[in-house]
Amino acid sequence: MSSLAVDVRGRPWSPAVIVAPYVVLAALALCTVIIKQGETSSLLVDLALCAAAAAWIAWMVTLHPGWRDRPRTMVIFFTGLIAILAVLVVRDPWFGIFAPVAYIYAFRVLRWPWLLAGAAAVAMLAGTAQASSVDKSTVFGLIGYFAVLAVNVVPMCGYAWIEWHQAKQHDQRDNALAEVSQANRELEAMLAENAALHERLLVQAREAGVLDERQRMAREIHDTLAQGLTGIITQLQAVEQAREDPARWRRHVEAATGLARESLSEARRSVHALRPEPLRTAxxxxxxxxxxxxxxxxxxxxxxxxxxxxxxxxxxxxxxxxxxxxxxxxxxxxxxxxxxxxxxxxxxxxxxxxxxxxxxxxxxxxxxxxxxxxxxxxxxxxxxxxxxxxxxxxxxxxxxxxxxxxxxxxxxxxxxxxxxxxxxxxxxxxxxxx
The missing domain is CATH 3.30.565.10 (Histidine kinase-like ATPase, C-terminal domain)
Incomplete structure (x- = not known):
């Protein structure tokens, strides 16, 4: 649902809410015609004010729904409506019947703290209409008038404060949910990034493992096979020099044979990635x-x-x-x-x-x-x-x-x-x- 279809508190603008002001104004205009049949000039003024109120509502709210989301524009609209209603109530108290419609507008188009002022203004007009028969020229009359105003203003201002507090909590919940949703999206993005990083790390780890294994095998070959072969070559060279000495010749051959066997054993161990032969048993x-x-x-x-x-x-x-x-x-x-x-x-x-x-x-x-x-x-x-x-x-x-x-x-x-x-x-x- 778009923002134009709901009021400042997220409630929808139903057709009944949009049509109700015109119906009430028409009914009040009809009553005024019946009551003031012999007062032509006064009747025309009242009818003109009713038409002005209807035109003001139509122009500011009905025909321009996009303006409902503009706080300053709605304050101007509500101020103009209260001014027209105040003139009507002073002239004819029965126009106080329009107060419920004014309350509806106050709670739908005004934001805090304008809501408090708007609810108080409507309540004062309603109280003035209710106390129209009270004699305000006496002390008791004034006390009674202000008592009627208080009975209207205090509850409506209290209700306006409750509405504002609930709206504030609702906004906080919405903000918290939005933050949680944003955090979830960031977490999902982070998890995706971590997964990609994990894949890269696995590739690097495999590459590092291959390099480490190559270096290990190079060390193993050098420490075992290369040394053994060097020793064998040395012993065979000594064999050539000991041809005239059978005992010495045999000793060098046996040493070369032992080195060859040991080198073969180490080669097999390297292939099977076992520990060095001396450490297997000691x-x-x-x-x-x-x-x-x-x-x-x-x-x-x-x-x-x-x-x-x-x-x-x-x-x-x-x-x-x-x-x-x-x-x-x-x-x-x-x-x-x-x-x-x-x-x-x-x-x-x-x-x-x-x-x-x-x-x-x-x-x-x-x-x-x-x-x-x-x-x-x-x-x-x-x-x-x-x-x-x-x-x-x-x-x-x-x-x-x-x-x-x-x-x-x-x-x-x-x-x-x-x-x-x-x-x-x-x-x-x-x-x-x-």
Whole structure:
């Protein structure tokens, strides 16, 4: 229903409401004709005022329904209607019968606070018509007149206030419903946006997962197959040099065979995404000791593996990271350090798990470390083999593993004074509790 079909309080303008003023005015004009048959001049004035009232209503309300929504226009309309009605009531009290129609207009076209003034004006006209026979020249007459006015004005003003209060509550409810509807629309839009964002995040997560898996496999291949193949090549090269010594020749062949089997086992484990072989049957401390023993036997370098603190359960990923770090560090010592002594220490501290690998080898300068790391990154980008590029990806892989668990990797070395590698993982990320 359009705004033109309802009044200021949302009530419809029914045909009865529109036609009623004209019917009442016509009836009052007929009564006036009957009562004032011998008073021609006075009758003509009354009839002219009735016609003026009808024309005013027709022009301002009936013929221009769009003006009903204009508060100022309706105030002008109602003021003009009250003025015409006041003249009629003063001239002929029976025109007070038109008061109910004036009330209807007051409550349909006037907004607060004009509604209060309009209801009071109509009530005063109705009270004046009712008290037309009271002698207002005496004190008692005036008291009676004002009493009649009060009986009309007070209830109608009270009713006008009630109407305004109810309309205010209705508007508040409408505003609240509108706000809820708007909030629901915004929520639906937000949910749709969140759904699209969720889809994008899923795509990004899958892409990130693929990238992480590629990096993990690169580290796994480097830490297992590459190291194993490097060891096999070293042993086979030693076999060629030991042809005249059967015992030495056999020892190098057996070492190469063992490395090949171990590399095959690690390859199968990588395919099935299992934990490193040493960790399948032992805790990290025991696995480090086993790795150290096998490395010492292979390279004929004494190694001391020590565990300090109270061992406690760790997340498998943290154990893998520390074990691979130790394996890579030992592989680097075997290839570059020419060490005579190696020490590995696993420390269970209060707030972190630490792994330290030390050797007394040749060491290197910080510039060498930077060049080696850059070579590893470039080799990773270009797909170069480590044996051709001189190594370096091992340091990158160690750092990625440890920093991926919010840990830190430090490498300290000095030419002629060996090298120390320290990996530390917070206990919270390692899954270890004191």
């Amino acid at each position: 805790r990290l401390a025991d696995a480090l000791a086993d790795v150290g023993d096998r490395w010492s036997s292979l390279h004929k370098v004494p190694i001391e593996v020590t565990t300090t603190g109270t061992p406690r359960p760790m997340h498998p990923e943290a154990e893998v990271a520390l074990l691979r770090t130790a394996q890579e560090a030992l592989a680097n010592i075997a290839k570059h350090a020419r060490a005579t002594r190696v020490g590995v220490t696993l420390s269970y501290l209060e707030h972190e798990i630490a792994l330290d690998v030390r050797d007394d080898g040749t060491g290197f300068t910080p510039q060498d470390l930077v060049l080696r790391t850059r070579a590893g990154v470039d080799g990773q980008r270009e797909g170069a083999e480590e044996s051709r590029e001189g190594g370096g990806f091992g340091l990158v892989a160690m750092r990625e593993r440890i920093e991926g668990l919010s840990g830190a990797l430090q490498v300290e070395s000095e030419p002629g004074n060996g090298t120390a590698i320290s990996a530390r993982i917070p206990a919270t990320f390692a899954g270890a509790t004191a």
